[in-house]
Amino acid sequence: MSAIIGSRARGRPRTRHRLPPAPVAPARASRYPAGMDTHITDCIVIGAGIAGATAAAHLSAERRVVLIEAEEAAGVHTSGRSAALWVANGGPEYERTLAQESFAFLNTPPPGFAATPILTERPVAFAVPPEQLADLHEILASRSNIREISVAALRAMIPAIRPGYAVAAALETGNFDIDVDVLLQGYLRLARSHGATVAFRRRSHCIAHQDGHWRVETVSGASFHAPVLVNAAGAWGDEVAVQAGLRPLGLTPKRRTAVVIDPAPFEVASWPRLYDPRRSWYCKPEARARLMISPADATPTHAQDVQPEEIDIAITIERMQQVLDIPVRRVERAWAGLRTFTPDGAFAFGEAIEANRFFWFVGQGGDGILTSAAAGRLLADLVAGRAPDWLPGAARILPAIDPRRFAAA
Template sequence: MDRFDIVIVGGGIAGASLGAEVARVRRTLLIEAEEHPGMHSTGRSAAFWLESYGGAGVAPLSTASHDFLSRPPADFADEGFLSPRGAVHVDQSGRADAFAGIAAVVKTVPMSRAELEAAVPGIDSRWVQARAEPGCADIDVAGLHAAYLRQFRRRGGVVRTNARMVAAIWSGDSWRVRLEDGGEIEAAILVDAAGAWADQVAEIAGVAPIGIAPKRRTMVQLRVGRSGIARLPQVIDAGGSFYFKGEGERSVWISPHDEIASGPCDAQPEEIDIAVAIDRFERAVDWPVEAVERSWAGLRSFAPDRLPVFGFDIAVPGFFWFAGQGGFGIQTAPAAAKLAAAVLLAEAPDPMVAKIDPAAYSPARFSPR
């Protein structure tokens, strides 16, 4: 039987980033059920850093992660993972409080109608007010994920793919984990970084689920009758019905901002959701849609209060939750991994996260009072 200090279930950005942090001091194994790590949510991300995204409870993690993503340490990557994009939040309600939720998180810049039309040519006249969030940036998700896996391996971490966990038994001081291929592993700590499968992994380990709910999100790449839009800012409806950004000289990525309840699965786009995305895009701008170039879907998984969950289970102390990162798991990965690693290893927090209270993300908040 193989023995490790820590076994991490899930090889997406959550498992890879936390693994890279803990492997420096603990013998760590990362097990991934698929052929390659990051095949689900990580590999299907819309790939942007937006400080306001996720609300006030998530913003400290996003803000703390920014400098690492922009200028990573030399031993992690040769260059940064962010490319400037900028965002424009638009509203057609005209309400004075339309941007209140955004304003509670980040300072934005009011835009006149002329400025809005210059930033988004052809935007419909019904969008009567707008605010700019200049800090929005694209993220090189594949590069970031690969860098975390490289660092994990350099620090002695072991990755096993096609390694689905089918049983895990806690003896009071260690776990005995059995894989689908019959392999067995012993470890002191079992980390649940399984994304949409987080509650399922907990149940396999005999741990009560906490309600991590997968939600399907649709993305569509459209070819449109306008050129020169590759660097179009991210355009976001303050009412939550869409966001889109330039992807190529004549193409955009659009999402209807859907959150459709789903079981954990290999998510696929539905025709109705693609149609909804196109309809909302056509109501936003006057650009003719010429073709659907491709479409895809991914699962974003949320805890009941929509905040991430980092910490040891209160009933099974050897089980560590690192789940519920919603759609903000990529942009918060550096800070989330360092904060969770400090809790898991009982170490002083890295300066990046020293001012963030980990109690806000503890699974203890879901325990009966």
């Protein structure tokens, strides 16, 4: 095998089950243009966001893995642009379960995974205007870790709350900030310590299935061969499927905006996150005593290096100022990211409708970070054909996220 690009692991060897060696390169390389950089392995993962990184970390415990990424670094797209929240109470059963099952890993990662904590507790406060009282009561009735507090108590925590805005308030505990970069680098380090290779600047553009092997050719002229292909390309998931001649799922990337301001004269470091019950906006303390605000927008778009729109930045500030009396002299930073959804909004984890050992690992929407640890473990089980005995409710969850549910569409 020719030398592999990128940051090949020099991690210590581990005792682990390895698959039999793949066919040797020279015989196959001769089928491709002379000079093509050819690599043969057990599994190719496309996309080094949080999904591809956790996939590589888990899959590489039992097979040789190459993770290829179009950009110069991991997490350049959605995974580097999130709000970084671990929530206790979100969404449908599959999402809550994957979040809960991820918690132990994120809270107590394996030795050597991270030098600093991944999770930091941060409660969520709700400021409730009159027209959202019914929404608050619904939330209070459906969750155990939330309690109503007085508006005065809310203002004691967040003195910037405008007098007269909130008629009720609540505080939810058991939520955490996630250090996404530490988590992402931890997955990559774990993958490398298992012998996986991470190859940056390798954008797939042509994928073929031949003799039981996937052949992924990249724009830069490298060629990767493996019997298993994992599509963790986020917003580009359908594009990768089309490259492989498979049916796209109908993914929709949705733009979400984030704006960072200097909240002076307020000191926000100890503030909880602040939402309204309808989640029409939120804010949270950001590094260096700044405040991150999002209008919780979800504008359908296409896969791209998405940028924030001026109008969304203006809406963000306006929505925040209805609730908080904070002067905004200038926006320090703004970004947008793509939250990508399947047609029914649920994740798509598992083998493609066309089979052939092409695995979808996409559609994580707004929850890909907080569910990532269990999601990677689940994907490794699906690739190995193992029942995920550790996953409560697996018999209900697997059909809900199986990409083959779109077969009839």
